[in-house]
Amino acid sequence: MPRRSSTCSLAVLFLLSGNLFLGSASADEDAVRNQLARKDCVRGKFKDYYLQGQGGDPPASYSGRVFKLSQNYPNQLPPMEDYPWLKIGFKNGGPVDPQTYLQALLDYGLEGNVEANFYVEDNKVRKWYGMPWMDWNTEVASDWPGTDGREFVHGFTHEFDSSGKTLSTLQNDFADTWSGGYFNDRAAFGMGQVYCDPDNPKPGALNPDPAALNNFPNGSFIIKLLFSTVNEPQLPIVKGALEWQANVFVNDDPSWRNKGPISRFARAIATIRLIQIDVSVRDDRSITGWLLGTFGYDGRSHGETPWKRMVPLGIQWGNSPKVTFGDTCAGPAGPCNREKLTEQWINEQAVKDLATAPLNFDHLGYGGRLAGPVDNAKASCMGCHQTAGYPTVPILPEFSANGSVLKLDAARQPGTNQSFRMMYYGNVPSGVVFSDTQLYSSDYSLQLSMSLQNFISLRCAKNTQDTHAPYPGICAQLLQWSKAQRKSIGDLLTFGSPGQKGAPIRSD
Numbered sequence: 048m049p050r051r052s053s054t055c056s057l058a059v060l061f062l063l064s065g066n067l068f069l070g071s072a073s074a075d076e077d078a079v080r081n082q083l084a085r086k087d088c089v090r091g092k093f094k095d096y097y098l099q100g101q102g103g104d105p106p107a108s109y110s111g112r113v114f115k116l117s118q119n120y121p122n123q124l125p126p127m128e129d130y131p132w133l134k135i136g137f138k139n140g141g142p143v144d145p146q147t148y149l150q151a152l153l154d155y156g157l158e159g160n161v162e163a164n165f166y167v168e169d170n171k172v173r174k175w176y177g178m179p180w181m182d183w184n185t186e187v188a189s190d191w192p193g194t195d196g197r198e199f200v201h202g203f204t205h206e207f208d209s210s211g212k213t214l215s216t217l218q219n220d221f222a223d224t225w226s227g228g229y230f231n232d233r234a235a236f237g238m239g240q241v242y243c244d245p246d247n248p249k250p251g252a253l254n255p256d257p258a259a260l261n262n263f264p265n266g267s268f269i270i271k272l273l274f275s276t277v278n279e280p281q282l283p284i285v286k287g288a289l290e291w292q293a294n295v296f297v298n299d300d301p302s303w304r305n306k307g308p309i310s311r312f313a314r315a316i317a318t319i320r321l322i323q324i325d326v327s328v329r330d331d332r333s334i335t336g337w338l339l340g341t342f343g344y345d346g347r348s349h350g351e352t353p354w355k356r357m358v359p360l361g362i363q364w365g366n367s368p369k370v371t372f373g374d375t376c377a378g379p380a381g382p383c384n385r386e387k388l389t390e391q392w393i394n395e396q397a398v399k400d401l402a403t404a405p406l407n408f409d410h411l412g413y414g415g416r417l418a419g420p421v422d423n424a425k426a427s428c429m430g431c432h433q434t435a436g437y438p439t440v441p442i443l444p445e446f447s448a449n450g451s452v453l454k455l456d457a458a459r460q461p462g463t464n465q466s467f468r469m470m471y472y473g474n475v476p477s478g479v480v481f482s483d484t485q486l487y488s489s490d491y492s493l494q495l496s497m498s499l500q501n502f503i504s505l506r507c508a509k510n511t512q513d514t515h516a517p518y519p520g521i522c523a524q525l526l527q528w529s530k531a532q533r534k535s536i537g538d539l540l541t542f543g544s545p546g547q548k549g550a551p552i553r554s555d
């Protein structure tokens with residue numbers, strides 16, 4: 048390719064500057080990203096937390112630290128480090144020693160961040176960043192726009208609520224999940240290109256090279272901490288878990304909150320416990336380009352600190368797309384034989400420990416694929432994450448428009464309609480869209496796709512738009528997209544039906 052050869056000299060410079068462990072293909076790709084990256088980006092404009100300056104600020108009685116979004120994204124792609132996971136070899140698109148690989152990911156994600164209590168701008172080892180626009184967050188679990196947005200103590204967003212009995216037989220009430228995601232410098236470069244103009248994001252600039260796949264650069268890494276409001280009487284293994292304070296919903300029950308009014312979403316400072324840690328990494332050697340892994344807290348394990356008592360649960364590098372539900376599971380309630388799911392590693396001992404009464408969390412998802420304890424049990428890590436793109440699409444088959452037509456029911460008949468369902472358990476390559484209704488991939492980052500969704504929910508709707516500000520280009524494109532989508536559905540209903548005197552019927 049001509050562009051490749053023209054950047055060859057830059058690649059050589061990279062190699063000479065000491066990054067000798069880098070493959071030349073990777074260095075070459077980095078050079079192209081750098082060459083085409085915008086350098087005039089505006090930084091420091093994103094809000095830190097929900098309703099900042101609009102009634103959501105900490106009360107006078109609060110004297111603790113207040114979350115600030117680490118948002119000085121680099122305009123130049125920082126070079127690959129000698130990441131510890133690169134030492135582990137790959138075979139057939141997956142690591143030869145998945146457990147050691149997974150541990151290396153966690154160690155990297157915690158380094159310097161534990162000491163800084165994940166106020167990552169204080170990390171003394173390397174720089175870390177947060178996703179913009181999560182202050183105004185509209186997650187799946189809430190019907191009230193923005194209310195899942197970042198709280199002001201740690202910048203956590205509200206996520207999946209586990210209903211009674213899902214974590215243990217002693218859990219009699221909802222337990223809410225609050226979580227935070229932290230991106231390394233290579234990932235932050237891509238985010239910074241998308242949000243180069245804070246008032247007009249460009250979802251297609253994740254990779255500044257328009258001729259390449261819209262993906263994060265190799266070596267991008269994300270760690271996510273998931274805390275729960277659950278306590279020891281309801282879940283004995285949270286004994287000794289890391290406890291932090293956060294400004295969370297006073298009432299844990301989403302069905303009550305969602306009935307409104309908005310005052311039902313009142314928040315107050317309360318104790319939450321670290322229950323799960325997720326990691327994801329862009330590694331070109333993976334069959335999909337990504338690996339996603341998870342750890343669960345178990346107070347019975349022997350580590351000296353709560354961080355050391357996080358037990359590896361498993362890691363996925365693909366969904367094993369040809370393996371249907373019937374191939375692995377005897378019925379909706381199992382048992383499931385996971386041998387055919389070769390694109391993951393599962394910690395079998397942990398599966399047993401976590402499903403022995405009073406514990407109730409079988410952290411495995413669809414057909415035995417990996418999912419986390421506080422994830423939707425009918426999904427899988429890579430299943431949900433491969434849908435990430437702009438505009439967003441439903442992350443599970445059940446949530447989709449087709450799901451309602453096909454009357455999908457993951458609890459009662461997960462084995463039906465495999466031709467549609469298994470699309471959600473395919474292996475979308477890094478940087479490729481999942482659905483033909485999406486314009487740009489956000490490359491397995493659901494925070495990135497949600498942040499873009501959060502942006503348009505405030506900035507594109509006609510009634511909330513600031514009439515003095517220029518209408519963002521991303522919104523104009525979205526309107527065009529919406530017209531084209533409607534027309535294509537209209538055409539399906541009428542195309543080929545003769546109108547007056549045999550003339551075509553127009554659907555627009």
Ligand code: HEC
Pocket residue numbers: 204206226228269270271325326327339340341412417418419422423426427428429431432442491492493494495497
């Ligand atoms: C039911 C769908 C679903 C499943 C299953 C799921 N996730 Fe996620 N994940 C999400 C959503 C939605 C977000 C974005 C919301 C947020 O982080 O607040 C997210 C965010 C993340 C992030 C933050 C980075 C980002 O932008 O994507 C990481 C890392 C992550 N998940 C890892 C995992 C791992 C590892 C697993 C499996 C153990 C997993 N996820 C399972 C839906 C899912």
